[in-house]
Structures are given as C-alpha cells and as structure tokens.
Amino acid sequence: MREHDFEYDRDSDLPARAKRRRRGRFDDEPAPERRGRLTEEARVRLAAARADALDAEELPEAADRWSTWGDGDQGPLPRPDWVITELGAVDHELGTVKTGKEADVQLVRRSLPGTDRVSLLAAKRYRSNDHRMFHRDAGYLEGRRMRKSREMRAVATRSSFGRNLIAEQWAVAEFAALSRLWTVGAPVPYPVQRNGTELLLEFLGEQDGSAAPRLSQLRPEGAQLRRLWFELVDALHVLASLGLTHGDLSAYNLLVHRDRLVLIDLPQVVDLVANPRGMDYLVRDVRNITTWFTSRGLPTGLADAEELVSELRAEAGMA
Incomplete structure (x- = not known):
C-alpha cells in the first residue's frame, strides 16, 4: 500500500522535517485559559477595553487592528521566516475565504509598518452562540477531558456558557493538533497563533489572495x-x-x-x-x-x- 511497494517515480524534494516522526499521544486536551465563568464574549470585550486603554497611538490608515501576536498561544518552533512576531505589526481584513457551519475563514494581511514585511494569514473563527450544536460534536468530544467539573456540566447541557466553551475547545484542539503535526512533519498549514476562538494559520494560496x-x-x-x-x-x-x-x-x-x-x-x-x-x-x-x-x-x-x-x-x- 505504501508508495515504495510500486514502480512509481515521484519527487524526493520533501523538506527534512517531513522525514521525522515522533511517537506519543495526547495525555489530555489543552483546556481553555479562563478564570471562573468568564465567557469568550466577555474576554473579547475585556481585551478590547484593555487595548483602548493602553494603545494611545492610532492605527495606521486602513488597518483593522494591531497584531494580536502577544495575546494568545503561539506556533511551534522553529517558526518559518515569514511569520511576523513584532507587536507593532497591523492586520488588514481582506475578505472571506470560506464560510462553514462551525467556523468562518477570513483572509488577513499582517504587515509591519515602515518595512516591506507582509504575510497572508487565514483567520479561522469558531462560532459559539450562533449555533446551538456543533456538527456531530458529541462523538468527537468523547475521550476529551476538561479540568473543571462545572465546565464539563456546561458542555453536557449545552448552556450558553457551555457552547462558548465548546467553541473554544474546538479552537484549542485544532491548534494543538496542528502544532504537533507540523512538528513531526505532517503536511498541514503552519499554526501561527490562537487567541480565544480565533486561529491564525498559514494561508495556502497565492500572493493575490486566491486560495489553493x-x-x-x-x-x-x-x-x-x-x-x-x-x-x-x-x-x-x-x-x-x-x-x-x-x-x-x-x-x-x-x-x-x-x-x-x-x-x-x-x-x-x-x-x-x-x-x-x-x-x-x-x-x-x-x-x-x-x-x-x-x-x-x-x-x-x-x-x-x-x-x-x-x-x-x-x-x-x-x-
């Protein structure tokens, strides 16, 4: 079933990282970072208030926000050269790449003002209160554990708080999976960062914004x-x-x-x-x-x- 079992000629220029595999399993799913019963919406509001209080400098013209690089989980090392980590970078929303039942994907251009450094990112944003249930989520959540019993109960009853938790758990799970798979050389997009229910991923496409x-x-x-x-x-x-x-x-x-x-x-x-x-x-x-x-x-x-x-x-x- 493997390729070497057949007479077949293929390119052999895969990156060195694709040849490395490491065994191991997830001992537990990463838990969302939160205190008490703070919902994702509340976290977003608090982050926005903090940003308003701390950032006296106005955004450069046409930018939609400052880089969120310092606000969440960051991608695995070694990072590709194109990843912009400076906090003075800005993000520009360029439009929708894909809409789905559980998440939407937007095209984001991150740039560092005063330089020619630019990278295109896919911003995957999980929904929470918009949808009462995630697509077939019950089966997938089996075997995943949350650290707090009240959070497990909220997820089980699909309360508003529970749905927010599920949305964040999906983002946490995908970011963790992509980080681990990237590290062992699997063909996945590089996970740049996670902040709440938003993932910023390597955009797979062309510089003109057309997706693969x-x-x-x-x-x-x-x-x-x-x-x-x-x-x-x-x-x-x-x-x-x-x-x-x-x-x-x-x-x-x-x-x-x-x-x-x-x-x-x-x-x-x-x-x-x-x-x-x-x-x-x-x-x-x-x-x-x-x-x-x-x-x-x-x-x-x-x-x-x-x-x-x-x-x-x-x-x-x-x-």
Missing part, C-alpha cells in the same frame, strides 16, 4: 492521481504513528497547494485509544477517501481500504 483548491475541485488523472494518493497515505501514517486519525477526512478537507497535498480542518482529530469510537472514525476516514480516489480511476488494488486500515492500525500499535 480543495481536492474535491480537481480532476487529477494518471500519475498525478497516484502521486496524490501516495502523499495522502504517507500523511495518514504520520497521524497513525501518533495514535490519531483525522476524524472527518474527505476530498473537501484536503487542499492541493502547488501540487502538494495538505490536510486541513482538524478540530475533530480523534485519539484512537482515548476515544471509544476511535477505530470507527479511522475506518470511516479510510473508506471515504479510498472511495473518492477509486471513483477517479485509481486501481482498487492500490486503494484497498481494508489493507490501509490494517496498516494504520499496525502503525498506531493496535494491530
């Missing part, structure tokens, strides 16, 4: 189809080596950026051991994606769902 296409938008054939398949298999093995599966894998959650496959939308990443339904999610992930590839012409002998599940189980130490 989803796999579902493409019609790869022949050698390209095979290469993308093997890249996906490699990525799934990286996840399995950490005891994880994507949890909602489909051609809609894969980007093709400059001819390379990239995994996106990982808030629901599933721990195969801690989640009682972990293997069910793994099987579903594999079946969904093998069905897509075989429907596009990939030989079933190459995209064998049962064989790939067995490989991933062995990689995860669950054979």
